Amino acid sequence: MSTIELKKVNKYFDNNHILKDLDLLIEEGDFMTLLGPSGCGKTTTLRVITGLENPEQGIITIGGKEIVNGQVSHFTPPSKRGLNLVFQSYALWPHMTVFDNVAFGLNLQKTSKAETKERVENALEKMRIFNLKDRYPSELSGGQQQRVAIARAIVTEPKILLLDEPLSNLDAKLRLEMRAELKRLHKELGTTIIYVTHDQVEALTLSTKIAVFFEGNLVQVDTPRNIYRHPADIRVADFIGNPKINFVDAKCRYNAGSIQTESELGKLDVPCAQPPSDQVVLAIYPEDIEVSNEPIEDGIVCSVYSILPAGSETLVQLSVQGDLMILAKVIGEMEYTMGKMVWVKFPVSKVNVYDKGTGKLVS
Numbered sequence: 255m256s257t258i259e260l261k262k263v264n265k266y267f268d269n270n271h272i273l274k275d276l277d278l279l280i281e282e283g284d285f286m287t288l289l290g291p292s293g294c295g296k297t298t299t300l301r302v303i304t305g306l307e308n309p310e311q312g313i314i315t316i317g318g319k320e321i322v323n324g325q326v327s328h329f330t331p332p333s334k335r336g337l338n339l340v341f342q343s344y345a346l347w348p349h350m351t352v353f354d355n356v357a358f359g360l361n362l363q364k365t366s367k368a369e370t371k372e373r374v375e376n377a378l379e380k381m382r383i384f385n386l387k388d389r390y391p392s393e394l395s396g397g398q399q400q401r402v403a404i405a406r407a408i409v410t411e412p413k414i415l416l417l418d419e420p421l422s423n424l425d426a427k428l429r430l431e432m433r434a435e436l437k438r439l440h441k442e443l444g445t446t447i448i449y450v451t452h453d454q455v456e457a458l459t460l461s462t463k464i465a466v467f468f469e470g471n472l473v474q475v476d477t478p479r480n481i482y483r484h485p486a487d488i489r490v491a492d493f494i495g496n497p498k499i500n501f502v503d504a505k506c507r508y509n510a511g512s513i514q515t516e517s518e519l520g521k522l523d524v525p526c527a528q529p530p531s532d533q534v535v536l537a538i539y540p541e542d543i544e545v546s547n548e549p550i551e552d553g554i555v556c557s558v559y560s561i562l563p564a565g566s567e568t569l570v571q572l573s574v575q576g577d578l579m580i581l582a583k584v585i586g587e588m589e590y591t592m593g594k595m596v597w598v599k600f601p602v603s604k605v606n607v608y609d610k611g612t613g614k615l616v617s
């Protein structure tokens with residue numbers, strides 16, 4: 255009953271086309287993250303689902319029931335859509351204590367006093383703010399207010415929960431704890447969650463599915479694993495991964511089910527069903543590059559430009575040929591010396607190939 259579907263949704267602000275023919279299916283129990291750079295239309299998508307904005311075109315259904323039909327201007331009011339929304343700006347009631355803010359939804363549902371107390375205290379404990387229950391919002395930090403807003407949203411155990419950058423004001427440690435809490439909550443309650451973030455690590459950590467936006471277009475909807483391993487579009491590849499993926503331009507020749515690419519990385523034979531154009535871009539994550547002080551079969555020789563130890567791992571900047579620099583990530587501390595030669599291998603199975611013209615993944 256909590257499947258949400260958007261069909262050909264278009265939204266304009268003045269003459270600006272903000273959401274472009276958006277098709278998105280969020281199935282019951284999904285943790286669907288809307289991911290993309292600032293201004294790409296994530297929040298607007300949430301707002302048209304909740305009814306805070308109306309799209310000019312398109313249809314939205316919840317549990318098969320049409321709540322929006324842009325063509326005939328049919329818009330079910332926000333309060334009748336059965337959704338629970340947490341904004342980046344928390345919108346707490348300033349005249350109520352933390353406890354009363356969180357209890358608000360349960361009071362509306364006429365839940366008994368004893369049950370309300372138990373559920374509110376439970377939600378406050380989950381969000382690590384039990385000790386703040388008698389304070390007013392003005393006496394809380396931004397991060398504390400943010401956690402009150404989440405507690406208020408989860409306490410009623412909604413079927414659908416929409417969260418817009420709900421952890422943006424927390425410090426790194428607390429953000430990690432809250433991610434774990436949200437993930438557990440999703441599993442325990444089976445709530446369908448739509449989550450907005452521009453933080454790709456957060457998206458990869460939390461979601462069952464990720465929808466990646468660029469400039470109002472949905473460019474890929476997939477599992478975190480597939481989004482990471484096989485970004486369908488070069489813009490997705492550029493956005494995902496920390497440290498970022500390496501890109502290398504290559505010439506390409508197609509021959510019966512495979513392509514041979516030629517670049518500063520040498521020649522690579524990559525399986526490929528469809529012939530791309532003769533210019534491609536190779537993409538490989540820093541952690542997939544093999545680096546060794548000893549010769550490696552099919553490896554190429556590079557010089558170590560810079561070494562950046564980071565505790566459990568080391569980033570090695572490698573000068574390949576000419577101006578080309580690539581970044582490799584190796585586990586542990588490595589015995590490399592700046593300026594020294596090393597052997598480097600790019601495993602073919604880990605290389606993604608993009609058509610330079612269309613930016614689409616071809617292999």
Ligand code: ATP
Binds near residue numbers: 267272291293299
């Ligand atoms: P962020 O991560 O920065 O919150 P976002 O991906 O959520 O970005 P939106 O808030 O959906 O992006 O905004 C998409 C575009 O629509 C932006 O260019 C924004 O300036 C514009 N926009 C959003 N709301 C309005 C509005 N009420 N009036 C005019 N333009 C708007």
